[in-house]
Amino acid sequence: MNISWKNRLQEYCQKRKISLPTYRVKNQSGPGHMLEFQVEVKVNNQWYVGDESCVTKKEAEHSTAKNAWESLMGKSVYSVETSGSSQLSKTISTSEEHLDPVPSDSKIPEFKSMNHLPDEYAYIEQFIDAKVKENGGRIRKIVPLRTPGQYKFEIAGPYRFCENVQRHHRKNQIYFLVHPMEKTYFQKCHDPECYGFRSVLKNIADEQKETLIGSSKNHSTDRCSHCKILLTSKNRSECERCDEMFCEKCTRECELCCDAIHCERCFESCFDCHDS
Numbered sequence: 001m002n003i004s005w006k007n008r009l010q011e012y013c014q015k016r017k018i019s020l021p022t023y024r025v026k027n028q029s030g031p032g033h034m035l036e037f038q039v040e041v042k043v044n045n046q047w048y049v050g051d052e053s054c055v056t057k058k059e060a061e062h063s064t065a066k067n068a069w070e071s072l073m074g075k076s077v078y079s080v081e082t083s084g085s086s087q088l089s090k091t092i093s094t095s096e097e098h099l100d101p102v103p104s105d106s107k108i109p110e111f112k113s114m115n116h117l118p119d120e121y122a123y124i125e126q127f128i129d130a131k132v133k134e135n136g137g138r139i140r141k142i143v144p145l146r147t148p149g150q151y152k153f154e155i156a157g158p159y160r161f162c163e164n165v166q167r168h169h170r171k172n173q174i175y176f177l178v179h180p181m182e183k184t185y186f187q188k189c190h191d192p193e194c195y196g197f198r199s200v201l202k203n204i205a206d207e208q209k210e211t212l213i214g215s216s217k218n219h220s221t222d223r224c225s226h227c228k229i230l231l232t233s234k235n236r237s238e239c240e241r242c243d244e245m246f247c248e249k250c251t252r253e254c255e256l257c258c259d260a261i262h263c264e265r266c267f268e269s270c271f272d273c274h275d276s
């Protein structure tokens with residue numbers, strides 16, 4: 001069954017005795033025979049935008065109503081953006097700092113980009129920073145979105161990894177929409193090829209766990225499980241039987257296992273088991 005989000009939104013307003021939703025086209029782009037629309041809707045003096053590249057106005061209104069309704073119900077996945085992420089506003093804009101004008105009847109202040117997230121979310125910023133730094137990228141600016149608690153992270157430098165194309169773009173940058181309180185984010189892209197693309201929602205805590213596991217396996221502060229000497233890329237050796245890390249001196253080749261690398265303990269037990 002197809003939910004009529006427009007009806008739901010209308011009922012929402014009727015129940016609360018606030019003026020009915022008003023829709024307007026925010027962006028229209030593309031050649032005449034394949035126009036794309038983005039619509040926004042005003043509910044209770046707040047504008048909510050829909051998906052960027054809808055092929056009909058009807059579809060655009062539908063997605064807008066859905067986003068607005070989910071935002072109002074607190075299920076929002078960053079449905080409201082203030083900054084100029086859409087193609088049309090980019091082509092009109094002469095300055096990088098251009099923001100879509102906040103409707104004049106709105107009480108919401110215009111948001112300025114900032115250098116850092118609030119202190120309590122410093123670790124979220126560090127997470128994004130470390131992620132893009134791996135490929136020489138950096139956070140160019142952080143723009144609070146119109147919905148409180150949500151931020152757009154513009155990325156500069158060679159980090160242009162876009163999940164839509166599964167590689168780094170050559171020229172166009174990507175950006176992240178981050179919700180520090182929910183510890184989630186997703187990636188979007190400035191490349192026209194990726195117009196309207198949005199990656200799946202990601203959980204920052206999960207990804208941090210993964211990188212911790214990944215880094216503990218070959219981290220430079222690892223020590224030999226036997227003699228406790230600090231391991232470097234030069235003296236590092238892994239026992240192929242127990243998978244633990246040792247220094248070169250604490251491992252040796254086991255003839256019984258086709259010269260596989262063994263730690264002392266595994267070498268002994270291997271010898272016993274093949275012997276008997």
Ligand SMILES: [Zn+2]
Nearest residue numbers: 162189191194
């Ligand atoms: Zn892309």
Ligand SMILES: [Zn+2]
Nearest residue numbers: 224227247250
């Ligand atoms: Zn050792």
Ligand SMILES: [Zn+2]
Nearest residue numbers: 239242263266
């Ligand atoms: Zn071993």
Ligand SMILES: [Zn+2]
Nearest residue numbers: 254256257270
């Ligand atoms: Zn062996």
Ligand SMILES: [Zn+2]
Nearest residue numbers: 269270273274
């Ligand atoms: Zn054996």
